Amino acid sequence: MPAARLVARCHWSAVVLAALLVFTGSARAEDGYALWMRYVPLPSALAAERSEQLQEIVAPDGTPTQRAAREELVRGLTGLLGHAPTLRTTIAGDSGLILGTPQTSSLIAPLQDELAELGNGGYLIRRMRRDGRDVILVAARQDIGVLYGAFHLLRMLQTGAPLDRLDVRESPRVALRVLDHWDNLDGYVERGYAGRSLWDWQSLPEWRDPRYTDYARANASIGINGAVLNNVNASAWSLAPDYLVKAAALADVLRPYGIRVYLSARFSAPIELGGLTTADPLDPGVQRWWQRKVDEIYSYIPDFGGFLVKANSEGQPGPQDYGRSHAEGANLLADALAPHGGVVMWRAFVYAHDVPADRTTQAYTEFKGLDGAFRRNVIVQAKNGPLDFQPREPFHPLFGAMPRTPLMMEFQITKEYLGFATHLVYLGPLYEEVLQSDTHARGPGSTVAQVIDGTLEGHALTGMAGVANIGNDRTWTGSHFDQANWYAFGRLAWNPHQSARDIAADWAAMTFSPDPAVVQPIVDMMMGSREAAVNYMTPLGLHHLMARGHHYGPGPWVDGGPRADWTSVYYHRADGSGIGFDRTASGSNAVAQYAPAVAARYGDINQVPEALLLWFHHVPWDHRMASGRPLWDELIARYAQGVRQVQAMQKTWATLNPVEPGLARLPLAIDPERHAQIAAYLNIQRREAQWWRDASVSYFQSISSRPLPAGESAPPHPLLYYQSLQFPSAPGDGR
Numbered sequence: 001m002p003a004a005r006l007v008a009r010c011h012w013s014a015v016v017l018a019a020l021l022v023f024t025g026s027a028r029a030e031d032g033y034a035l036w037m038r039y040v041p042l043p044s045a046l047a048a049e050r051s052e053q054l055q056e057i058v059a060p061d062g063t064p065t066q067r068a069a070r071e072e073l074v075r076g077l078t079g080l081l082g083h084a085p086t087l088r089t090t091i092a093g094d095s096g097l098i099l100g101t102p103q104t105s106s107l108i109a110p111l112q113d114e115l116a117e118l119g120n121g122g123y124l125i126r127r128m129r130r131d132g133r134d135v136i137l138v139a140a141r142q143d144i145g146v147l148y149g150a151f152h153l154l155r156m157l158q159t160g161a162p163l164d165r166l167d168v169r170e171s172p173r174v175a176l177r178v179l180d181h182w183d184n185l186d187g188y189v190e191r192g193y194a195g196r197s198l199w200d201w202q203s204l205p206e207w208r209d210p211r212y213t214d215y216a217r218a219n220a221s222i223g224i225n226g227a228v229l230n231n232v233n234a235s236a237w238s239l240a241p242d243y244l245v246k247a248a249a250l251a252d253v254l255r256p257y258g259i260r261v262y263l264s265a266r267f268s269a270p271i272e273l274g275g276l277t278t279a280d281p282l283d284p285g286v287q288r289w290w291q292r293k294v295d296e297i298y299s300y301i302p303d304f305g306g307f308l309v310k311a312n313s314e315g316q317p318g319p320q321d322y323g324r325s326h327a328e329g330a331n332l333l334a335d336a337l338a339p340h341g342g343v344v345m346w347r348a349f350v351y352a353h354d355v356p357a358d359r360t361t362q363a364y365t366e367f368k369g370l371d372g373a374f375r376r377n378v379i380v381q382a383k384n385g386p387l388d389f390q391p392r393e394p395f396h397p398l399f400g401a402m403p404r405t406p407l408m409m410e411f412q413i414t415k416e417y418l419g420f421a422t423h424l425v426y427l428g429p430l431y432e433e434v435l436q437s438d439t440h441a442r443g444p445g446s447t448v449a450q451v452i453d454g455t456l457e458g459h460a461l462t463g464m465a466g467v468a469n470i471g472n473d474r475t476w477t478g479s480h481f482d483q484a485n486w487y488a489f490g491r492l493a494w495n496p497h498q499s500a501r502d503i504a505a506d507w508a509a510m511t512f513s514p515d516p517a518v519v520q521p522i523v524d525m526m527m528g529s530r531e532a533a534v535n536y537m538t539p540l541g542l543h544h545l546m547a548r549g550h551h552y553g554p555g556p557w558v559d560g561g562p563r564a565d566w567t568s569v570y571y572h573r574a575d576g577s578g579i580g581f582d583r584t585a586s587g588s589n590a591v592a593q594y595a596p597a598v599a600a601r602y603g604d605i606n607q608v609p610e611a612l613l614l615w616f617h618h619v620p621w622d623h624r625m626a627s628g629r630p631l632w633d634e635l636i637a638r639y640a641q642g643v644r645q646v647q648a649m650q651k652t653w654a655t656l657n658p659v660e661p662g663l664a665r666l667p668l669a670i671d672p673e674r675h676a677q678i679a680a681y682l683n684i685q686r687r688e689a690q691w692w693r694d695a696s697v698s699y700f701q702s703i704s705s706r707p708l709p710a711g712e713s714a715p716p717h718p719l720l721y722y723q724s725l726q727f728p729s730a731p732g733d734g735r
């Protein structure tokens, strides 16, 4: 229990020093800007012990990446230990820290063979005796591995992990670990709840805001190695020379941190930018245009990563406009990128308004038959579930269904459907649930994580994308707790087999305090928070019940409008007899898109997990649930439970209030500034959870005509009141 040990050694002097730093340092010291890289002083006894071990550092500075690693260590150790380490070319004392590759260090050179077995970006951290000295090595094959290793070591220091018998061996399991920014060129962020875009296109390329470097540091600290700079609903202008120069400036800043820049490409750009009359992928003129465009991009950004494409989805142009397939469209761009080593991330988030089929079936229907038809540098990017980033969905049926095609995961980090930035919802459990789902594609134990890391079908091109929750808000993510979602995404992209709880524990220790009395309750809050949101929004497998357009607040009554599958009634199908979308053979038969073992389980009302019951079945209100209650009572109980879960989070958070009398036990474990904002946000969440509960209960009761179970209070307003609420300026939807 490393953190416990740390606290056992905690001395008041260090606590007081930390307090002084918090309060005498910059007024912004604890406004969240530092993310999980706060590097506040360790308790003095521990700091003294670590100082002895880490006082001398050998770290090369011959390349920008080497300098980044060295600077981060100096920054981190100075903060954690209270003084700067001594930088040397060889260790002079009894012990020290040596960073490098076989090329930069004669002490690391003997590890060459072992390092050669690590994947790109992999590293070793090892404590050993070398030349009679007690040294810690952070060693890798490439500079970027050394940088990742340096961050790993800092994480161990921040969380109070022991350094004796240190033997860490890490390699990323996924090749492309990418943030997708849905940022427009005018600074507006689609589905963004953290201010405006981080990219200031107006002042680029001349002004390289230091914030870009901090963004790169944060990403490198969790292994993210790609950034798609612009919205998937792309403007062709992103590919115009003026903007390429700006993107190149960003690429220069991100490069030392191992981050490649990608762009979302608008399929019709040859028409809009090139003046052609068509964007048909089989047209030689179009092919030439893309080749020239790609060559031009590489002249600005020599390590450009490639394109992300949303085509023939929600009105975006695409190959089907010319009677061509998604594969023909993707291959057009792939052929232009291949000579430069770039990739195409082609999205499978497609559904067409003229297809009357259950919307959740359309991606599979369109893509399954294209398995094997894509070029080698194409990776198909599917959302985690078949609908659209809901609080809970089953895993996407394409995972495991296209063995000859690399498939990458798309998670949403920004909380479009999960209460925006003001609701505390830790997404680690959502990601973990999807990644651990068993596709049965090659028999039991064929998890989504194995599809994503390429081991199931032997793909080397692998990837995980997260729709970023980052903006120019001082906290980066719009709230302190949403930083955890960025963090967890990065850690899971590095290794999709990790535990969401362990990741939360690391994050909480670094972000707030490694004191177990702080970490434990925070981790418990985080781990329960996603289920709370499911309960107060869309329990038991319900989905897409948010208000129309902006998705802020409840809208289970949403009906009519341009298309049925943008309404709530399409999804919940509640009537006098029951509720839920029948996706079994008697309904849309979406369940048949899964492997037979999965289909059998989900398709059987007695076997389907209750969490997905109403996703797959239309269920009578009287259906007996595991609790013994009828479905109607259970539904109402879940809504109330969601509200209670938020209240419980508030209570827990109150116990961590540093200004609360009687809490001398945890002096300044959490600074008052962040504590207060989080407390206020929890209040918003509680109020809105109640709103969700009241509005949903009121609406569903108008359909079921059933009495509320004993003990359940009637919503304070009539249904019409909830239906009349309007939020024309809700964030993230329009400008």
Ligand code: BDP
Residues within 6 Å of the ligand: 190, 191, 232, 233, 310, 314, 349, 388, 389, 416
């Ligand atoms: C939906 C969002 C929309 C995105 C779309 C997508 O509401 O803003 O453009 O996904 O992923 O969830 O393309």
